[in-house]
Amino acid sequence: MGFGWWSWIIPLDNGEVSAGVTWDERLFxxxxxxxxxxxxxxxxxxxxxxxxxxxxxxxxxxxxxxxxGLPYYSEKIAGDGWTVVGDAGGFMDPLYSQGLDFCSHTVYNSFSLIRKHYMGECVQEEFDVKNAAYVKSYFDWFNAIYKDKYWYMGDAELMFVAFLLDISTYFIGPVRLVYSNQDLEFGKMPYSGFAGDVFARFMRFYNRRLVTLAKKKIKAGKFGDKNLNHHFITKNAFTPGNPTLKLMFKGIRIWLKCELQYMFTSPASAEREPSPTTPMPSVASMTAAPVPKTP
Ligand SMILES: Cc1cc2nc3c(=O)[nH]c(=O)nc-3n(C[C@H](O)[C@H](O)[C@H](O)COP(=O)(O)OP(=O)(O)OC[C@H]3O[C@@H](n4cnc5c(N)ncnc54)[C@H](O)[C@@H]3O)c2cc1C
Structure with a gap:
């Protein structure tokens, strides 16, 4: 991962490796x-x-x-006699591997409609509701997670905040809900209802702030300043329960620390690249990891 791009590296069963780059052409x-x-x-x-x-x-x-220009979405995912599932409905960015989760919701949405129809209920009125919910959910995710995110990719500190907040809010929100009531929650799109709306707004807010902080770090010549010789790891795994709140608060703490540190720095203009420091480390600048002592 670096400024404006990230790479996937997926070993396949046949020994080949799928490798690729996703980038924001405004930046990279x-x-x-x-x-x-x-x-x-x-x-x-x-x-x-x-x-x-x-x-x-x-x-x-x-x-x-x-x-x-791969991301796309459908304004309608269901109508008289048809529904749409999976990537046929829309695609965003595979960074967080949420594709199949999103598929699960559209598949279950379709299943619920078909089940209702065969139970003799009228589903006509639900089409508009489902179509509006899909578009809202798509943009809630996009604005909360991906809008301008490539500005702070390549800065380990800001990406760590995003990692903690994006994943903890996902586990506390959609994942916990699906675990508690599969039939109800898979039948809706993620971030629906009042609580979903509050979470989506919170996520959109911190994502916007992280973009601004990246621009401030670029201006201050500090972009990527903690990419080397710093550890950004979590001891706890993400779960759909309360322990994940700890990870969320950790993310908020680091975020607010950055806000304080760059409070008086103005953000770099949109065109300026983070040249002063290198988010992509060279071998020469790496410090060898300490060798553990054998007892
Ligand atoms: C690089 C990358 C990494 C990803 N990583 C993850 C991940 O780690 N975890 C995750 O959950 N999701 C991931 N995703 C997303 C995930 O792959 C998709 O969300 C998922 O495959 C969508 O399934 P689908 O069945 O809707 O569509 P697809 O998997 O695209 O299946 C559609 C199929 O229909 C076929 N088809 C198309 N047109 C026709 C036609 N006219 N006639 C007959 N067949 C046709 C296609 O060949 C294809 O086989 C990733 C996506 C990408 C691009």
Missing amino acids: TPPEGADMAERVKKHLLKHPVGRVMFGNAEAVPNDNRYYK
């Missing part, structure tokens, strides 16, 4: 190359870990794709 352009496979490889090799993993990698011929 991958290196030039004959095709996208070459461009992705050149890009991955810039990173010390990428060099270790892909130094000798060969691209599978004719197995690379490039999609521009």
